[in-house]
Amino acid sequence: MQDHEQIFSRFLAKKGLRLTLPRKQILDAVFSLHSHFDAEQLFDVLRIRNAEVSLATVYRTLPLLLESGLIQHSMRQESRDIYEHIFGHPRHLHWICRQCGSVSETSLDNIMPFLERAAQEQHFELEDFSLNLMGLCWRCKNENRNQ
Amino acid sequence: MQDHEQIFSRFLAKKGLRLTLPRKQILDAVFSLHSHFDAEQLFDVLRIRNAEVSLATVYRTLPLLLESGLIQHSMRQESRDIYEHIFGHPRHLHWICRQCGSVSETSLDNIMPFLERAAQEQHFELEDFSLNLMGLCWRCKNENRNQ
DNA sequence: TCCTTGTTGAGAATGAATCTCATATATTTA
DNA sequence: TAAATATATGAGATTCATTCTCAACAAGGA
Ligand SMILES: [Mn+2]
Ligand SMILES: [Mn+2]
Ligand SMILES: [Zn+2]
Ligand SMILES: [Zn+2]
Numbered sequence: 001m002q003d004h005e006q007i008f009s010r011f012l013a014k015k016g017l018r019l020t021l022p023r024k025q026i027l028d029a030v031f032s033l034h035s036h037f038d039a040e041q042l043f044d045v046l047r048i049r050n051a052e053v054s055l056a057t058v059y060r061t062l063p064l065l066l067e068s069g070l071i072q073h074s075m076r077q078e079s080r081d082i083y084e085h086i087f088g089h090p091r092h093l094h095w096i097c098r099q100c101g102s103v104s105e106t107s108l109d110n111i112m113p114f115l116e117r118a119a120q121e122q123h124f125e126l127e128d129f130s131l132n133l134m135g136l137c138w139r140c141k142n143e144n145r146n147q
Numbered sequence: 148m149q150d151h152e153q154i155f156s157r158f159l160a161k162k163g164l165r166l167t168l169p170r171k172q173i174l175d176a177v178f179s180l181h182s183h184f185d186a187e188q189l190f191d192v193l194r195i196r197n198a199e200v201s202l203a204t205v206y207r208t209l210p211l212l213l214e215s216g217l218i219q220h221s222m223r224q225e226s227r228d229i230y231e232h233i234f235g236h237p238r239h240l241h242w243i244c245r246q247c248g249s250v251s252e253t254s255l256d257n258i259m260p261f262l263e264r265a266a267q268e269q270h271f272e273l274e275d276f277s278l279n280l281m282g283l284c285w286r287c288k289n290e291n292r293n294q
Numbered sequence: 295t296c297c298t299t300g301t302t303g304a305g306a307a308t309g310a311a312t313c314t315c316a317t318a319t320a321t322t323t324a
Numbered sequence: 325t326a327a328a329t330a331t332a333t334g335a336g337a338t339t340c341a342t343t344c345t346c347a348a349c350a351a352g353g354a
Binding site: 076095098104106110111114115118119122123124125126127128129130131132133134135136137138141 | 223242245251253257258261262265266269270271272273274275276277278279280281282283284285288
């Protein structure tokens with residue numbers, strides 16, 4: 001039964017780094033959210049929770065969380081990098097509406113085998129990937145039709 | 148037999164815009180390249196070709212080329228947006244090595260039907276998408292092993 | 295205790311991308 | 325043909341997410 005704090009702690013130890021209070025607070029904030037977030041939004045959550053963590057440390061910690069596999073970079077929107085925690089979540093792809101900006105998700109189970117086989121053929125060591133689909137959500141599609 | 152200049156010209160006309168010399172030169176430069184490029188690299192090509200086009204106009208023209216469907220946004224590397232022309236090219240995905248930065252391509256034919264079906268089920272109007280796979284290329288994988 | 299190494303916040307710096315604006319050029323109108 | 329209107333452009337300023345710098349601090353080992 002490994003929780004994310006244990007995983008992060010071990011990951012850090014392996015790199016000669018420590019699980020400090022700011023890092024712990026950032027980790028908690030990340031797992032208190034259940035949607036996509038950017039650095040600034042995460043920083044806001046920390047302020048609401050009265051965690052005294054600087055924005056610089058947020059930006060410094062995100063790469064560590066990425067490397068540990070606890071979060072993933074999901075997409076880029078309005079020139080901001082968007083993340084989400086993935087520990088215990090199934091792999092999924094993103095449908096991004098170019099008009100309203102909404103994001104919905106779909107399972108990737110049907111595609112994974114294909115990608116893994118392709119990686120093997122290439123002798124490519126797959127560590128991460130992203131599949132983002134851009135267009136119009138049904139809502140915006142209808143809205144445009146009625147005009 | 149539509150060439151890309153005709154396509155771009157018609158696209159612009161439909162928007163009440165004109166195919167000016169700078170736009171023509173940018174278009175030519177884009178199709179003179181046969182690999183991925185960012186705005187700055189495209190600007191360099193234009194300078195080498197003695198085209199007097201400003202960087203601002205390059206940045207202004209890229210969204211037009213995107214919307215016309217002649218180029219696509221391929222990925223983001225080292226905080227730069229990377230593009231490539233796609234007119235007459237098959238859809239493909241990108242294998243990106245996190246160590247050496249190399250990018251290789253693979254056909255997307257096997258995945259397209261799945262994506263199109265998924266889009267239909269969602270009533271999502273798919274306009275564009277990107278599938279980028281990150282990890283280690285075989286070269287870097289071997290290199291790391293021998294150390 | 296001393297020394298090395300890692301950590302942090304605050305604010306400065308970076309740099310790709312966007313914006314402003316004065317000046318051109320094309321197209322339409324009278 | 326001469327306004328009037330709309331679109332384009334280069335140069336340089338600006339934006340702003342992200343990264344960097346640095347001084348102060350803390351943990352752990354010798
Ligand atoms: Mn997601
Ligand atoms: Mn490509
Ligand atoms: Zn929408
Ligand atoms: Zn490589």
